[in-house]
Amino acid sequence: MPPLTVTDSQLIARLTDLFRRQGYDGASLGDIAMATKLQKSSLYHRFPGGKQQMAAAVADATGEFFATSLLAPLATDGPLEERIRAVGRNLDAFYESGARNCLLDMLSVGELGPEASAKLRAAAAGWIDAFTAAAREAGADTATATPRAQDAVAAIEGALVVARVTGDKRPFSRAIERLGDGLIGTPAR
Amino acid sequence: MPPLTVTDSQLIARLTDLFRRQGYDGASLGDIAMATKLQKSSLYHRFPGGKQQMAAAVADATGEFFATSLLAPLATDGPLEERIRAVGRNLDAFYESGARNCLLDMLSVGELGPEASAKLRAAAAGWIDAFTAAAREAGADTATATPRAQDAVAAIEGALVVARVTGDKRPFSRAIERLGDGLIGTPAR
DNA sequence: GTCTATACGACGATAGAC
């Protein structure tokens, strides 16, 4: 079969999927070639910086996806509670109800290099900033909004780890349900 | 220099430290030999099952440490709140206020093999069970005690991930402070 | 129980044809 090219978005999607399943160190170039349906040399043509650049591209694309799509409901109008619920539904879809891993976790171990590390930190900051804005909108002052946002992200990350180790996805579902409570400070139901 | 032996406890401690820093896939046998001050062949003498067996031993030893030492205050007498605070201090020490990773996270990615996976799941179950007992003691019924325990562990795991990515250890400190609230259901302060 | 030495496949990365 003659050179059937792989589009950039396909490529990034397949890389993202692989890194989420196997982590940075666990995904070899052979695995990547198989998953992307490209030869190793073709991968180096697209990413001269090698695996580190691939991780940077994945972190960047995922950060962009969160900012422009997954978290976008927060920037719309309507009741804040409903916007947060919409983000919760997006998170549930992105993490497949707790069956899939978070790149913040999977890419934050190993020798990523400065580029990919910076992209990953930026993606985390974007997520936390969006949540901080929601908390502020609900009336939290500057000193409490960011902690609430960090803790809301942490609740999701931790639920994914517990779900991965125990095989029980319910902790993730509960984390999503409690997203509004954590962000806008509603007392426990 | 003639064969200067390394005790079992030293060996496990050095392996644990390495896996917590680099993860399972990120720790090569060369890294392990350097960290343990043993040659690779000596490591295979101690662990004929190779890296997978080393991970199993680390998971087992850490599970034991949690059960018999770190979580031990829960089984003493005295006010429940104070026992939980004691566990919080132990967790703060074990994770060095958020600077060190959790093995549940670092060992739950990669080809661990069935032994190590089982040991890791058992360690997680032991931790969650101990927290479940505390929640039950505080009056939670069977249906709510385990979720509370899972969520309390998840809060700590997630805080460690956020701390690792952002470099901000405060989310971890807050997770420890809120340990009692999450477990025994005290409304937010 | 530790060591030196080595097997050999997989690793990340590159060269050069098409």
Next chain:
DNA sequence: GTCTATCGTCGTATAGAC
């Protein structure tokens, strides 16, 4: 822009001396 072929290194794992 993709491919086949290959480089040198490092990966896990063993053999056998002491």
